[in-house]
Amino acid sequence: MSRITLSRFLIEQQRSANLLPAELRFLIETVARACKAISHAVNKGALAGVLGEAGTGNIQGEAQKKLDVIANDVLLEANEWGGSLAGMASEEMDLPYAIPGQYPKGAYLLLFDPLDGSSNIDVNISVGTIFSVLRCPDGVTEPTEADFLQPGSRQVAAGYTLYGPQTMLVLTVGNGVNGFTLDRETGSFVLTHPGMRVPAETREFAINMSNQRHWEAPVRRYIGELLAGATGPRGKDYNMRWVASMVAEVHRILTRGGVFMYPKDARDPKKPGKLRLLYEGNPMAWLIEQAGGAATNGRERILDIVPTELHERVAVFLGSKEEVETVTRYHAE
Ligand code: AHG
Ligand code: MN
Ligand code: MN
Ligand code: MN
Numbered sequence: 323m324s325r326i327t328l329s330r331f332l333i334e335q336q337r338s339a340n341l342l343p344a345e346l347r348f349l350i351e352t353v354a355r356a357c358k359a360i361s362h363a364v365n366k367g368a369l370a371g372v373l374g375e376a377g378t379g380n381i382q383g384e385a386q387k388k389l390d391v392i393a394n395d396v397l398l399e400a401n402e403w404g405g406s407l408a409g410m411a412s413e414e415m416d417l418p419y420a421i422p423g424q425y426p427k428g429a430y431l432l433l434f435d436p437l438d439g440s441s442n443i444d445v446n447i448s449v450g451t452i453f454s455v456l457r458c459p460d461g462v463t464e465p466t467e468a469d470f471l472q473p474g475s476r477q478v479a480a481g482y483t484l485y486g487p488q489t490m491l492v493l494t495v496g497n498g499v500n501g502f503t504l505d506r507e508t509g510s511f512v513l514t515h516p517g518m519r520v521p522a523e524t525r526e527f528a529i530n531m532s533n534q535r536h537w538e539a540p541v542r543r544y545i546g547e548l549l550a551g552a553t554g555p556r557g558k559d560y561n562m563r564w565v566a567s568m569v570a571e572v573h574r575i576l577t578r579g580g581v582f583m584y585p586k587d588a589r590d591p592k593k594p595g596k597l598r599l600l601y602e603g604n605p606m607a608w609l610i611e612q613a614g615g616a617a618t619n620g621r622e623r624i625l626d627i628v629p630t631e632l633h634e635r636v637a638v639f640l641g642s643k644e645e646v647e648t649v650t651r652y653h654a655e
Contacts, residue, residue, distance in 0.1 A: 328354055328491065328502050328511040341495050345428055349406040349455060350479055353432070354491055354511055356400035357451050357483035360393045360437070361504060364449060364485040373444050381416045381633055382598075389443050390414055393436035393451060407432055408458035409465040411632055413601045418467055418632070427463050430478070431456045431470055435601035438482070439567025448486035450569025454605040455479040467632050474604030474625035481605065482569045492518065492576065494612040499576065520615035521579035524642040526561045528571045529583040536587035540620065540652035568597065572606050572640070576613055581641035583649070585620065594619065595637035599629055603636040616646035620653040 326334075332350060336342040363372050376386040394414040401407055402421055406428035410419040413435045421427050435452040443449050456472050458465055481493035489504040491511050501515030527548055534542070551559040563580070565571055571582045586595045597603055607617030607624035617624045617640035624636060639649050 325510075326513040328493075328513070331500065331502070331513050335495060335497065339495075339497050341497050345406045346430065346455065346479060346495070348404060349401070349428075349430055349432065350481075350493065350495075352400050352404050352406075353397070353434075353453055353481075354483075356397045357489075357491060358504065358509065359396045359400070360389075360451055361483070361485050361489040363389065363392055363396075364443070367446070380414050382413070386414060387437065387440045387443055389449075390437045390440050397432075397434055397436055397451070401432055404428075406430055408463060409469070410434070411470050411600065412436055413598055413633070418465060418470060420464065429458055431458050431465060433470065433600050433605075435598065438569045438602065439565070442565070442567050448484060448565065448567050448570040450482050450484045450567060450573075452482045452569060452602055452605050453480065454600065454608075470600065470632055471629040473628050474599075474607055477604060477608050477625075480608045482572065482609070484569050484573050486570065486573075490515075490573070492573065492609065494609050496612070499609055499613040501576070515577075518576045518613050520575055520610060520613045520642055522614070522643045524579040524581060524645060525558055526563060526574075526578070526580040527583070527645070528563050528565075528574075528580060529585075530564055530566070531562070533587050533589070536589050537585055538587070538620075538653075540649065540655070541583070541585045544649040544652050568602055568606065572609065575615070575641045576609070579642045581645035581649075582638065583640075584638045586637040593635045595635045597636055597638050599624070599627060599634045599636040600632065603627075603638055606638070607640060610640045614643070615641050616643045616650075617641075618646055618650045620650060 332347045376388045376391045378386045403425045405426040410432045433454045439449040479495045483491045492501045499518040502511035503514040548560040610617045619637040
């Protein structure tokens with residue numbers, strides 16, 4: 323049986339669907355290579371002295387883990403010299419990263435959450451990397467923050483790498499969602515999950531229930547109905563999961579369905595949610611839509627939101643269509 327590696331898959335996409343300029347293909351392969359290096363560091367863990375706190379903080383007020391910083395550096399170093407990027411932005415950097423002057427600049431912008439779920443890293447639970455690619459506005463060679471503030475509907479590639487029992491890369495270039503498993507013997511990502519789809523219906527939800535007292539009324543109503551089970555208004559029993567790594571939750575939903583929520587809550591009334599629109603909300607929303615699911619902030623489609631700042635937050639409801647439509651309808655009532 324011939325194995326389809328990520329490289330072969332991308333070349334075939336370039337030929338058949340004409341979705342993939344060579345420069346974008348090179349960029350995706352470079353991100354994948356960086357994720358392999360991150361996967362190695364994550365796997366070595368304490369053996370490489372990479373666990374624990376970095377002793378620094380990021381602009382969102384989070385304490386950075388050593389691996390947050392390492393993963394960020396790996397992505398920057400891998401992607402700065404290749405010539406396909408005009409700039410990068412990351413959850414872990416206050417400002418956009420300019421491509422150093424000695425390297426050529428390209429047509430794309432790369433945005434990433436270098437290590438998602440980093441509160442899980444010291445307890446050996448799955449973490450991931452999330453990435454999103456936008457086109458740099460025409461004629462711009464030194465992109466500023468404003469150039470990154472494009473709605474998610476303009477993404478040209480998005481994906482994540484899950485560092486779990488297997489390392490997997492899951493990708494969309496606007497032509498469905500495909501999953502690749504890292505074969506450590508050959509060093510290649512191999513297509514193992516072609517055409518991933520989110521079932522329209524589900525009996526599984528994911529939310530951090532400890533925040534219940536802070537939620538808005540529509541979310542309380544919706545979760546209350548799920549918890550009521552078979553004799554409640556939804557007429558079925560639901561199961562719950564909360565990994566606290568968005569990558570792991572989205573991967574579960576792409577694999578067996580479900581709904582994931584991180585709503586706006588009253589802990590910080592000024593913020594529209596906890597998760598970041600550009601590094602988490604947009605790439606995951608596009609993957610889920612490309613797999614037949616839905617993604618909203620409770621009121622509108624996440625991909626339609628026009629960002630006003632780089633580290634903008636967003637409420638997230640994503641997954642099986644029926645559930646996302648229900649909770650979104652409750653926000654409108
Ligand atoms: P990050 O580790 O990149 O900061 O993201 C963590 C996010 C997301 O992965 C997860 O769904 C959520 O935070 C968990 O939040 P709680 O700890 O509030 O449950
Ligand atoms: Mn973080
Ligand atoms: Mn994250
Ligand atoms: Mn992160």
